[in-house]
Amino acid sequence: MAARPPAPREKRGHLLTAAFWSLAVQASPAVAADVAYGEYLASECATCHRRDGQDKGIPSIVGWRPEQFVAALVAYRKKDRPNPIMQTIAGRLSDEDMKALAAYYATLKPKP
Secondary structure: OOOOOOOOOOOOOOOOOHHHHHHHHHHOHHHHHHHHHHHHHHHHHOOOOOOOOOOOOOOOOOOOOHHHHHHHHHHHHOOOOOOHHHHHHHHHOOHHHHHHHHHHHHHOOOOO
């Protein structure tokens, strides 16, 4: 993985509620920074997952609710979801990385 930019200033707790996420994504500068960090991290995701939301054999992750996105990555990391590639990738991500990716992908909308 490429060199990592500086970590976000504040650390967040574990999974947040959907209400908090929806408000935070719209209003918080800290989450905006996470979106930028998530976009940086997403270059590896974009190797397989299309940013336009089209499913060409690899499921779309565009527009997922952040809590759903993080839960899926945690399940891969714990090997509760079967996919060796995703298990390896999720195993390298910190909780903050997962939240940043979730915040970024939540901002994307599928293109028709």
